[in-house]
Amino acid sequence: METIKIVIAGPRGRMGREAVKLVEETEHFSLVGVIDHKFEGQKLSKADDFKSNAIIYTDIEKCFSETKPDVLIDLTTPEIGKIHTKKALEYGVRPVVGTTGFSDADLKELEELTEDRGIGAIIAPNFAIGAILMMKFSQMAAKYFSDVEILEMHHDQKLDAPSGTGLKTAEMISAVRGAKEQGHPDEKETLAGARGANYQGIHVHSIRLPGLVAHQEVLFGGDGQTLSIRHDSFNRASFMSGVKLCVEQIMNLDVLVYGLENLID
Ligand SMILES: NC(=O)C1=CN([C@@H]2O[C@H](COP(=O)(O)OP(=O)(O)OC[C@H]3O[C@@H](n4cnc5c(N)ncnc54)[C@H](OP(=O)(O)O)[C@@H]3O)[C@@H](O)[C@H]2O)C=CC1
């Protein structure tokens, strides 16, 4: 297999660290540079506890010009992730974006840019295969149970709420069941936010606690029965087979793919 040249943005983060390890350990992947907002020009191995001697760039354009990567893996923050993804497309670098918190307008803009440039991009709210199945099973179940609430539970350092996965799950369910307001029509919140966020009538509840990593339960209710579909990621290694798949698949794509469920049967 031909070697894929990769740049990682956010290498010192919880996900970035795992991604560096994945690239270091994969024979046909090569880490040609990393993007951070500090440690300009240093070797990654000097800036932190890494093996890689990849150079740290704080300027993404300089990084792309000097390292000429095939793929950017972005694991940063919503604001920075969007800037990086646009720059990657401008420079002909295929972005694999795990960063969450993009709006519909962001996604539309990136889709148009991908079309203009004619190269592939992947925006994956969740790289874990179990989470993808949880979302697919939830979409299947929604055909039979139209009343559903989503509980997404994450560590307390997470910046965006609801999670990318929670939002994507609501979108996938809504695609098969349409908009529907649930609960009593005269329901009133006596404490603002008690019923969570509302996506097309699907309530999404975001829980943030130390000790959690990434968890989601999709709870369906019917006549005299409930159905729970749950996924738990207990560590960030759980996301890495999905990252690997995306980096490999993106080399053959020329459109924007939003969600890993579109890449697996
Ligand atoms: N798709 C998926 O399966 C998953 C997605 N995620 C998403 O990935 C993203 C990262 O999550 P996580 O690793 O937990 O977050 P972290 O906060 O641990 O990591 C983010 C990293 O980005 C760095 N950073 C901030 N600004 C810049 C910049 N301008 N250029 C380069 N790096 C920068 C931060 O540095 P500093 O700390 O110094 O500010 C930090 O090291 C989030 O959006 C999260 O939701 C997370 C898990 C799974």
Ligand SMILES: O=C(O)C1=N[C@H](C(=O)O)C[C@H](O)C1
């Ligand atoms: O920030 C996280 O940790 C995670 N973010 C993604 C999301 O917002 O869905 C994926 C996973 O849930 C972990």
